[in-house]
Amino acid sequence: MSAEKVSAAALEAGAEKPAKPRVRDRIFDTACELFYRHGIRAVGVDAIATEAGTNKMSFYRSFPSKDDLVVEYLREQERDYFEWWDGAVGALEGDPRAQIEALFQAQVDVVMESDCRGCALGNAAVEMPNGDNAVSQVVRGYKREVRERLRNLARAANARDADQLGDALLLLMEGAYFTRLAFPCVNGPMAALMPAVRALLDAHQAR
Incomplete structure (x- = not known):
């Protein structure tokens, strides 16, 4: 086989192998999973390093402290959440009531997933x-x-008291996430979320 063919074959074989994630990325991805599954305080640097297949020295080369890692984790969760939010309401621009209902229905869909542990x-x-x-x-x-x-969204929907409606919706949203941790989804309080949202909207839009 010519040198050119050997080189081409090697390149082709190399292209089939996915690049190994950097140590920092491996630590970060592992920490995100462990923090969400077990809680931030329950997961230490040793556990993160071990699960990521590295050591504490590599951890501290990647992150100055656990707090720095936690902040980065929360920032990513925040970005992901608002991307999810924008995706849930984006197609209903101009219809704020439909946007609110779509947002909460999207929350129901997420919370019904078996691995959902609430809002990070x-x-x-x-x-x-x-x-x-x-x-x-x-x-x-x-x-x-x-x-x-x-x-x-409540203001855009011309609610009589938009701030009060917004805060009431926030209470429902927060409660839904935490309720998921204690009750089954199918016949638990989550089943009442959408009727409660619609009742609130009706009450604040009634003349």
């Missing part, structure tokens, strides 16, 4: 004490944004 940032809020640390700031900023988005 909401779970972090339960675990993290109130304070001015970076983790708490990310969580509070995220929750403020969710609240404002719901209030804006």
Whole structure:
């Protein structure tokens, strides 16, 4: 076989093999999975490094501290969440009531998944004490944004008291995530979510 053919065959074989993820990416992906499944406080650096197939030295070369990793995890969860939100309501631009209903129906669909452990940032809020640390700031900023988005949708729907409706919807949204952890989806309180959303909308739009 000529050198050119050998080289081409080697390149073709190499193209079939997926590139190995960088150590930092492996640590981050592993941490995201462990944090969501077991909680932030329950998962230490040793566990993350071991599960990622590396060691603490590599961990600290990739992240200055566990808190830095947690902040990055929460930031990614926040980005993913708002991408999901925009996808749920985007096709219904101009019909705010339909957007609200679509958003909550999308939440039902997510919560009904067997591996759903609720809202990652909401779970972090339960675990993290109130304070001015970076983790708490990310969580509070995220929750403020969710609240404002719901209030804006309520205003667009011409609710009599948009702020009150937005806050009531927020309570339903938060409650649905946490209820999922304690009750089965099929015959648990989640079954009442969409009727409750529609009843709230009707009450705030009645003249």
